[in-house]
Amino acid sequence: MERKKFVLLDIDYITENNAAVVRLFGKLVGENGNRSIIAKDKSFKPYIYVLPHDIETCITELEDLNIQKVEKVKKQDVGVLKEFLKLTLKHPQDVPKLREKIWSLDSVDAVREHDIPFYRRYLIDKGLFPMSEIQVEGKSLNSNFTSEEDPYIFEIIGDPQPLESGLPELKVLSFDIEACNPKGMPQEKEDPIIMISVSSNQGLRKVYSTKTSSFDFVEVLNDEKELLEKFVEVVKSENPDLITGYNTDVFDFPYIRDRAALLGVTLDLGVDGSEIKFMRRGFANSAVIKGRVHVDLYPSMRRFLQLDRYTLERVYMEIFDKEKKDIDGEEINACWENGGERLEELFEYSLDDAVAVTKIGSEMLPLSMALTRLVGQPLFDIARMATGQQVEWYLIRKAFEYGDIVPNKPSNSQIANRRKIEGGYVKDPVKGLHKNIVYFDFRSLYPSIIISKNVSPDTRVDDCDEENCYIAPEVGYKFLKEPVGFVPSVIGDVLQERVRVKTRMKETSDPHEKHVLDVQQEALKRVANTMYGVYGFIRFRWYCLECADSITAWGREFIKNTMKESEELGFKPIYADTDGFYATYLGSSDEDREYS
DNA sequence: AGCCCACGGGG
DNA sequence: GTGTACGTGGGCT
Numbered sequence: 001m002e003r004k005k006f007v008l009l010d011i012d013y014i015t016e017n018n019a020a021v022v023r024l025f026g027k028l029v030g031e032n033g034n035r036s037i038i039a040k041d042k043s044f045k046p047y048i049y050v051l052p053h054d055i056e057t058c059i060t061e062l063e064d065l066n067i068q069k070v071e072k073v074k075k076q077d078v079g080v081l082k083e084f085l086k087l088t089l090k091h092p093q094d095v096p097k098l099r100e101k102i103w104s105l106d107s108v109d110a111v112r113e114h115d116i117p118f119y120r121r122y123l124i125d126k127g128l129f130p131m132s133e134i135q136v137e138g139k140s141l142n143s144n145f146t147s148e149e150d151p152y153i154f155e156i157i158g159d160p161q162p163l164e165s166g167l168p169e170l171k172v173l174s175f176d177i178e179a180c181n182p183k184g185m186p187q188e189k190e191d192p193i194i195m196i197s198v199s200s201n202q203g204l205r206k207v208y209s210t211k212t213s214s215f216d217f218v219e220v221l222n223d224e225k226e227l228l229e230k231f232v233e234v235v236k237s238e239n240p241d242l243i244t245g246y247n248t249d250v251f252d253f254p255y256i257r258d259r260a261a262l263l264g265v266t267l268d269l270g271v272d273g274s275e276i277k278f279m280r281r282g283f284a285n286s287a288v289i290k291g292r293v294h295v296d297l298y299p300s301m302r303r304f305l306q307l308d309r310y311t312l313e314r315v316y317m318e319i320f321d322k323e324k325k326d327i328d329g330e331e332i333n334a335c336w337e338n339g340g341e342r343l344e345e346l347f348e349y350s351l352d353d354a355v356a357v358t359k360i361g362s363e364m365l366p367l368s369m370a371l372t373r374l375v376g377q378p379l380f381d382i383a384r385m386a387t388g389q390q391v392e393w394y395l396i397r398k399a400f401e402y403g404d405i406v407p408n409k410p411s412n413s414q415i416a417n418r419r420k421i422e423g424g425y426v427k428d429p430v431k432g433l434h435k436n437i438v439y440f441d442f443r444s445l446y447p448s449i450i451i452s453k454n455v456s457p458d459t460r461v462d463d464c465d466e467e468n469c470y471i472a473p474e475v476g477y478k479f480l481k482e483p484v485g486f487v488p489s490v491i492g493d494v495l496q497e498r499v500r501v502k503t504r505m506k507e508t509s510d511p512h513e514k515h516v517l518d519v520q521q522e523a524l525k526r527v528a529n530t531m532y533g534v535y536g537f538i539r540f541r542w543y544c545l546e547c548a549d550s551i552t553a554w555g556r557e558f559i560k561n562t563m564k565e566s567e568e569l570g571f572k573p574i575y576a577d578t579d580g581f582y583a584t585y586l587g588s589s590d591e592d593r594e595y596s
Numbered sequence: 597a598g599c600c601c602a603c604g605g606g607g
Numbered sequence: 608g609t610g611t612a613c614g615t616g617g618g619c620t
Binding site: 179 | 604605606607
């Protein structure tokens with residue numbers, strides 16, 4: 001029996017001998033070098049829940065299906081304890097194959113938790129959080145005959161153990177490609193890749209190109225094929241934990257894929273030697289490299305920053321308040337064709353893009369990593385999820401911890417029938433240019449309403465006397481005062497944890513630790529402040545129109561009262577929306593204030 | 597007012 | 608892969 005400790009970077013599953021094998025990808029800690037590990041777990045089995053109409057008949061009817069195990073279990077379903085059947089299946093892909101058939105049985109009322117991807121189920125059930133350290137016991141499958149550069153292949157015996165650990169220091173490789181076309185955007189069928197720039201958070205700065213330069217950082221390759229092969233070689237030898245870029249899901253990686261296919265280059269960038277894959281994720285595609293986390297910073301920036309445009313230049317300016325070297329897309333072709341000074345400039349620009357991505361990554365990845373450690377799903381997914389989805393997966397994990405059954409994802413017809421909520425209070429702005437503006441911030445208002453009024457799908461009742469419930473103004477929906485609802489309880493945990501983190505922040509004098517804790521409390525704040533959104537977003541599992549309407553009703557009442565009170569204190573409200581209101585102060589002070 | 601469609605980023 | 612989907616703004620009818 002051996003023991004290995006590693007930072008959990010990513011997870012997936014493969015099929016071996018018709019059975020699912022979960023693979024945990026990581027970087028070993030407490031050992032020399034920069035060595036990857038792939039730890040396999042054969043023991044985890046997929047399962048779903050069935051809500052039977054008639055439990056004994058149901059068990060009989062299920063016998064004919066290809067199910068490994070049927071157990072009776074009690075779970076909370078929207079506040080009601082019910083008896084479910086837990087069906088253990090033989091393979092994750094049996095779930096989509098069998099669920100319709102099971103649902104159509106006369107003895108079955110509903111199938112639940114049939115839409116949770118297997119690797120996510122594993123992370124939740126085992127209590128594991130990517131971007132933190134875990135320890136596994138088991139045996140090595142390849143220690144005797146591999147070189148230092150190959151990943152350690154390991155078979156897990158027993159459960160992996162989560163370890164207390166800070167934010168890991170990871171190796172991040174950023175890259176950017178250039179290609180050009182005299183008429184506009186380069187076309188992958190015609191236009192070759194002319195340079196690939198790479199940069200790392202450990203100081204690497206290189207441009208690979210098919211033309212020469214007087215710059216030391218430029219290395220010349222004979223042709224485009226060699227250029228692509230060089231890129232693959234660099235990724236393998238650097239062995240980064242993260243690969244970042246800007247719009248790499250949609251532009252750089254697909255372009256590299258198409259050129260590589262044309263030139264016969266194998267893009268075996270994965271830690272396990274696998275080739276890069278492309279996944280359709282909603283309306284966007286994403287590039288998957290097994291064992292390394294490919295983070296396209298573009299979608300993350302759209303969530304973290306509130307801008308009119310999200311070009312790399314604009315984002316860089318916003319974060320660093322500095323201009324980034326930029327060449328107009330239409331000039332790139334001329335720079336390349338004409339050579340000379342302009343070509344040298346292009347080399348600089350190309351490297352600068354890769355370096356800018358590294359810098360933006362150093363600034364923003366800690367927040368994505370903190371969210372990953374909080375939500376408990378892979379960074380790859382977190383970096384591409386809307387905040388509402390992040391919250392949903394956080395709630396799914398909490399539901400597991402609380403012994404609650406997770407609501408199903410709404411079907412398309414259910415979504416079509418769901419109504420969007422009436423927004424918060426909006427006061428039309430007073431026209432004009434105002435001085436001495438103060439902002440009263442209410443973004444933390446909704447979490448506190450959810451907690452103080454116990455707003456949750458499982459506490460909502462139609463009939464209840466005033467003593468035992470809270471009644472929302474205007475809309476009149478009722479919520480039991482006791483017991484504490486699922487969502488209020490989770491938000492309570494989040495806010496409490498945030499207080500604990502902020503306290504630790506004050507106690508520490510180490511600036512690095514302070515920063516890490518600050519990012520952690522920021523992640524907790526984001527999740528808490530987005531939590532109310534799950535009620536009002538039509539495609540969410542915990543959608544509850546009555547809850548959403550009640551929260552905004554209480555919010556409007558509170559905003560109006562606060563505006564009235566502020567007027568008595570000498571403020572004049574100018575404009576209000578859901579998140580807060582602007583007012584001018586008629587006194588002389590123009591200092592910024594925040595009210596919550 | 598309601599529907600359809602394109603766009604975002606990237607060179 | 609226990610996949611599959613966003614929000615918005617403009618033009619047109």
